[in-house]
Amino acid sequence: MGEGEPRGGSEEESAAGRDGTAHGPPLAEVVLPCLDEAAALPWVLDRIPPGWRAIVVDNGSTDGSAGVAAQAGARVVTEPRRGFGAACHAGLRAAAAEYVCFCDCDGSLDPALLAPMVESVRSGAADLVVGRRRPTVRRAWPVHARAGNAAVVRMLRRRTGVRLGDIGPMRAARRSALLGLGLTDRRSGYPLQMVVHAADAGWRIGEVDVAYTPRSGRSKVTGTWRGTWTAVRDMRSVLSRPPAPARPSEEAR
Structure with missing residues (x-):
């Protein structure tokens, strides 16, 4: 499978669009998992x-x-396998820029805040930068979702x-x-x-505060107690696995 081809998904790409990619890959691309x-x-x-490019990974949307x-003007990648990780990884594999960012596309986070995060990686200050959500209003981050997140960071x-x-x-890092x-x-x-694999590989992991506002529509993951529990269960499974050595690249797989 060639570089940048998302496994298990098909792809349709707009013309050069806002990023001017007709002259080569942009500095950075933002992967936006979308449902x-x-x-x-x-x-x-x-x-x-x-100057950046958005990669919207459609994960089974029915609303157009x-x-x-x-x-x-975004690049659109279709990932038929349902799952947040499936969509994120399809976008990562489809990217061509040196730096790749991830962001929700529900309006709760501002992609403009990614610029200084990429600069931290570019300057060598960090290998991975993660945005720490700071809710602007109480309802932006429900109590059950915040509690689940707190439990996960303790386990991490x-x-x-x-x-x-x-x-x-x-978050932002080199592709x-x-x-x-x-x-x-x-x-x-x-x-x-x-984050776990990055830590095991000895990466410098930075964190910056990012404003977190009420999302548009209802969350597919943490909008309910059941969704939060499912997410925490998935994350607990990740933490229970033994450290795995990082591989040079998976692009040739």
């Missing part, structure tokens, strides 16, 4: 830093999200020694390095597995 986010996508895509994304600290305040979806981590989780444990 029925047509209402939030225009605002999110308008906040992508200038893929069409909205393409119309806005015991497992790796890494002290983070959040296992949030917003080639991420591919070398050998990430295998395709469900809710993907963000945590990225």
Whole structure:
């Protein structure tokens, strides 16, 4: 399978679009896992830093999200296997830029905040930068979701020694390095597995505060107690696995 081809998914790409990629890959790309986010996508895509490219990974939307994304100039990748990790990894494999970021596309996080995170990686200050969500209003982050996150960060600290305040979806790193981590989780444990494998590989992991606002629509993961429990279960499974050595790259697989 060739470089940048998402496994198990098909792809449709708009023309050069806002990023001017007709002249080569952009500095950075933002992977946006998407499941029925047509209402939030225009605002999110308008906040992508200038010169960057958005990769919207459609994970089974029925509300026309893929069409909205393409119309806005984003690259659209289709990932038929349902799961947050499946969508994120399909976007990572489809990317071509040196730096790859991840962000929710429900309007709860501002992609413009990724620019300084990429600069931290680019300057050598960190190998992976994670955004620590700071809710702007109480309802932005339900109590059960916050409690589940707190439990996971405690388990992460015991497992790796890494002290983070959040296992949030917003992060930035070099694409080639991420591919070398050998990430295998395709469900809710993907963000945590990225941090765990990075810690095992000796990466410098940084954290910055990012504003967290009420999302558009209802969360598919942490909007309910059941969804939160499923996410925590997936993450607990990640933490129970023994350390795995990082591989040089999986692009040739």
